[in-house]
Amino acid sequence: MKTLGYYNGRFGELDEMTVPMNDRVSWFGDGVYDAGPSRNYKIFALDEHIDRFFNSASLLRIQMPVTKSRLKELLKNLVKKMDTGNLFVYYQVTRGTGIRDHAFTDGPGNLWIMLKPAEISDGKEPVRLITMEDTRYLHCNIKTLNLIPSVMAAQKAKEAGCQETVFYRAGGRVTECAHSNIHIIRDGVLVTAPADNLILPGIARAHLINICRQLCIPVSEVPYTLEDLYAAEEIIVTSSSSLCLHANEIDGKAAGGRNPELLERIRAALLQEFYDATPAENAGR
Known part of the structure; x- marks a missing residue:
């Protein structure tokens, strides 16, 4: 795959993916995210990013739909589906899906993942x-x-x-x-x-x-x-x-x-x- 989008178990090329209009991200931007680079199909500093991701969710009282170990496994498997192993690996969780209401939507959040080709700068140019x-x-x-x-x-x-x-x-x-x-x-x-x-x-x-x-x-x-x-x-x-x-x-x-x-x-x-x-x-x- 050239790009990859994932939403609660469904995945495909990014421009083919859709999400529910009632996902709270549409109304409130109600969610947290994290991201990092992959090179040669290996995600750099994955444990540190996942820890920060779960901490952000906890601080906003968002119920994670997966465990840390399950998310790490999922990301590693999705990376392997890509045409290149040099990627930007992005993931977010939103508070859930429901009719627009400022008060929290009950239940686990929605998991999004996005993968796209990317290279790390060598930092030589100012x-x-x-x-x-x-x-x-x-x-x-x-x-x-x-x-x-x-x-x-x-x-x-x-x-x-x-x-x-x-x-x-x-x-x-x-x-x-x-x-x-x-x-x-x-x-x-x-x-x-x-x-x-x-x-x-x-x-x-x-x-x-x-x-x-x-x-x-x-x-x-x-x-x-x-x-x-x-x-x-x-x-x-x-x-x-x-x-x-x-x-x-x-x-x-x-x-x-x-x-x-x-x-x-x-x-x-x-x-x-x-x-x-x-x-x-x-x-x-």
Whole structure:
């Protein structure tokens, strides 16, 4: 299959799939999701993504229709049906199906899965960023389907010829990007926002922190500001789709680029970890 859509046991090519109009996602965006890359038919960091997925559902009191082990098995089996093993693996659960009512729909949620071909960036080419005040709500640690602020921010970046939008709160605290986490190198230290309710605790963020510690690079999980961002030695953007990007421009002004050796050590180590976890041997379906 070139693409794959799954809904509560039914699956087919994405453009052939339909879902009930009364799925609560249609009325309220009532659900949570997670996603990550696959390479050579092997899904990277699957346990970590599934744990975060179930945690998001729990925080919104959504009843999962499958167990963790069953979902992992299902995803691995669906990946094997694809023409390529290099994929973006996306899954979401919505609260259920019922006539529109703000109060919860009883029963287990609906499970959606989407697979499409995708490659992980090697992170060698720099990206351009713009900034935007973070007007989202105060539960950014839950990976919900309510992404309108991120959609608008991503469109703003696209129209400006940039790849990402950096969010900041009143007072200038940098939180994260429209669909990434953002970090800086300051005096040789990786500085990353704390995993509080203002950011999503990214899986790629966790791998970045672990790699830095393995490389004996100090890590500081503390709030930092726009001023810190503009003055940073290097700016690193991470997500499950792009494990280690770096920025050379913010709001039309040059940024980063002052500790390339350290940046390259981090980038190379993160990519190697990904390659080691998704080897080509025995990748057949």
